[in-house]
Amino acid sequence: MPGSPPSTGRRIAIVGGGPAGLTAAGELVKSGHDVTIFEALHQPGGVLVYGIPEFRLPKKIVDQEVGRLQQAGVKIECNVVIGRTYTIPELRARFDAVFIANGAGLPVFMGVPGENLKGVYSANEYLTRVNLMAAYEFPQSDTPVLLGKRVAVIGGGNVAMDSARTARRLGADTSTIVYRRTRQEMPARAEEVRHAGQEGIRFEMLAAPVEVLGNPQRWVTGLKCVRMQLGAPDASGRRSPTPIPDSAFTMECDVVVVAVGTRANPLLTATCPDLKLDRRGNIVVDATGMTSLPGVFAGGDIVRGAATVILAMGDGKRAAGAIDRYLASAPRQ
């Protein structure tokens, strides 16, 4: 391509096409490296396309950025699950360096009875069905989603706000955030909470689900909760909630969306036993972003745990610089 940097002849594999992987790819291709992104889903973008809803981030913007990278020479192979299709050691044998940016997309559940009833979704699944798979167009699209009339969303973060607002847009009469602390302790950005309130989202504060209730056909009919009170601050500095005795109450609902967090998916790391992990299963890196395997770098949520787009992009940029320096001193494969 005219104006392209001279080729270095070095090949770099990037695992995951989210903000960390895309940013690293953009920087590395500018340096003249041959860059291939391996993405598990059928479309790159990571949480930007499957998690954050269209009303907050138009997908056109992500598509344009991905298109620019492809024009610059970045190759993107979708539907490739690293840990299944290829392993990290296999990629390392084929490429001069590897950047792992596969995020932290494994949903955490509450562990209460009834969580396997029909009508309970993880926020990840709920948002993916709607954002990536266009379930709102079903049956014109391939993927359905239950159109609950009374939706309960468990959690107090940005993901919970996105889920509750999505439920409203799918036609729910009521969409209620159920959170065990108060508004002050909510991890969601104040702006997101305000927008949710403006759109009619209800807030059931100081309430913790103890059971998802269902009918004999195993469809969700409600949520049994207990009232909470706040005690002394915990390790995070937030006041820890404790149940108030004999305070159980029931909320009627037909869909429950669990948005209480995500963590690293062990699928990739299980097939790469030499990769050092922390106790939460996140990949450990040194100050340059390199993992315990020489030439294998990592960044974004897979290192930090669920964090932010800007931090993931920063990791991608830093890792690209570190890979450049690593390649300058590493022998050619």
Ligand SMILES: Cc1cc2nc3c(=O)[nH]c(=O)nc-3n(C[C@H](O)[C@H](O)[C@H](O)COP(=O)(O)OP(=O)(O)OC[C@H]3O[C@@H](n4cnc5c(N)ncnc54)[C@H](O)[C@@H]3O)c2cc1C
């Ligand atoms: C609903 C929601 C709303 C959010 N809102 C905000 C917000 O408003 N502002 C903000 O700053 N942050 C927000 N975040 C957090 C932010 O999106 C993440 O911190 C960020 O996307 C992390 O980037 P990443 O590149 O590390 O991972 P991801 O975006 O998760 O991308 C990882 C990519 O790797 C792919 N992948 C996973 N496993 C494999 C594998 N084995 N092989 C190949 N590919 C694989 C995934 O399919 C994915 O495309 C939100 C998160 C969610 C879920």
